[in-house]
Structure formats: structure tokens, C-alpha cells
Amino acid sequence: MELFETKKGLGQALESDRERGLSIGFVPTMGALHQGHLSLVERAARENDRVVVSIFVNPNQFNDPNDLKNYPRTLDADKALLSAMACDYLFVPSIDEVYPEPDTRKISFGSLETVMEGRFRPGHFNGVAQVVSKLFDMVRPERVYVGLKDFQQYSIIKNLVSRMDLPVSIVACDTMREADGLAMSSRNTLLTTEHRAVAPQIYRILQEARVEAGHFTPEEVQMHVKEKISSFKLLNLEYFEIVDELTLLPCTDWSQPGNKVGCIAVYAGSVRLIDNIFFDK
Ligand code: AMP
Helix, strand or coil: CEEECCHHHHHHHHHHHHHCCCCEEEEEECCCCCHHHHHHHHHHHHHCCEEEEEECCCHHHCCCHHHHHHCCCCHHHHHHHHHCCCCCEEECCCHHHHCCCCCCCCCCCCHHHHCCHHHHCCCHHHHHHHHHHHHHHHHCCCEEEEEHHHHHHHHHHHHHHHHCCCCCEEEEECCCECCCCCECCHHHHHCCHHHHHHCCHHHHHHHHHHHHCCCCCHHHHHHHHHHHHHCCCCEEEEEEEEEECCCCCECCCCCCCCCEEEEEEEEECCEEEEEEEECCC
């Protein structure tokens, strides 16, 4: 594995790979790597000749300065994990390397960015779009691997790629979970013992919602999820919404065409966790 801190160095290595006709798969991350990230790297390695992983904690996508300050940073451990995997290039740029000048672009996504995460994290997806468009430009991959755990982010990235007409495929990867069902997340390491113990209830309640979907309306299922989460005093629900997979607009009737996905954001203490469940898959 080669480590690059500059886009020029990475660009030169990739250029010579491209000249040799090698395909490039890219896994953008913010580090503090876990098995969820590694599953993306494994898939990228199966489907491409070269794998690039980036680690960059993008300040522009944090709407809460404390979240940015506390975000886990474990670069040495990340390097050790990746060097044991089929990662060819690790790209760890500085903030100045990514943003030599402030990025003032406003990239709007209509209703995709105003619901759920967008409602509670103003500016978040604009920051995601800024960094993703810059990284895609630096790496110019054939395929990019993203997790369905961040379902709305996946929708935004797909939309960005089709709008900018970029020659890149976005590959959606399943959510990796701990043995007790908790979706793996870099933020899990910030949970206290008590909050870590209760956090698996989130996915358990989502699974119950999927069972309930056969018997109740979407509105009733949403209400039940809210009630169940609030029965745990260590969990604080921010939202649970059942939405159309493509438009992210609320599903009011199960008979509406298209797949539906239930998306949730919950505070476990000061740690914000997100997860989702597909109702039709
Ligand atoms: P992050 O470092 O949190 O920005 O995540 C980098 C990529 O890994 C994103 O595409 C995430 O959706 C994906 N990812 C994060 N957690 C998981 C997980 N538990 N399973 C699969 N992919 C994940």
C-alpha cells in the first residue's frame, strides 16, 4: 500500500495505472475504520484492478462544531488495517489540499436534501457534495463504493453523479452490523457502556417495524417506532420516517409504487446514530 498526502502524487500513480488500462475503485471515508468500511474495500478489490481509499474528516459537512472536534481519528490503526487488505493507495489529504480556497459552491438537491438528515443537519449535504465532487475529480474512479447505512447520502451522491454526468458507477453496499444488530459506525466508539448496551434496540425496533408493516399503515408503524424508542430513557429519537427509496418523500400508503425505506436518527447520550431498514427487500 502506498500512502499519498497530495493530489499530485496520487494523480501521477493513477495516471500510469490508467495508461496500463487498469480499472480504479474508490472508497471515500472519514477514517476510524471498522468492518463496515473494510467490506467496501473488499468489494472494491474484487471488482477493480486498483483500490484507492481516502481518509479525510471533511469539516464542511459538520454542522455541529463539537461533533467535528470529537469525531474519532485513529490514523495509525487505520493504516494497519488497510495495509493488511487489498488497498493499493491510501490518500490522506490535508484540509488545504482539498480546499486550497474556501469552497463556496451551493449544490442543491431539492427534496432529497431538505428531509430527514437535511432537516436536522443544515448544510451537511452541501458539504458532502463539495468533498465528493473534489475527491471524484482527483481520483477519477470507474466505481465508487458507498454504504447503504448512510442511505440519504447514497441518494445524494447518485444524484450528483447523474446531474454532473460523471462517468462513474456508484456501488451501494449493505450495512455491516455488530453481532447484536447495531449498525457499525465510527461514532460507536464514543458511546458510554450504558448507551452501547441500549443502542442495539434501534435495529431491533426497525426489524419489528418491518413485521408490523403487514398489519398497520405507514403512519401507525411510524408512531409505534416513536413510542418504542421513547420507552428507553437513554435513547432520544430525532426522526423516524418511512420514505420512497428514490424520491425520499414520505410514504403514506404501502400500495404506493416503489420500494420503501424506514430511516431513523437517534441520540444515545450525546452520540447521534443513524440506521435504516428496507420494507420491500
Ligand atoms: P464514513 O467514514 O462514516 O464517512 O463512511 C465511509 C463509507 O463507509 C460511507 O460510504 C458509509 O456509508 C460506509 N459505511 C459506514 N458504516 C458502514 C457500515 N456499517 N456498513 C457498510 N458501510 C458503512
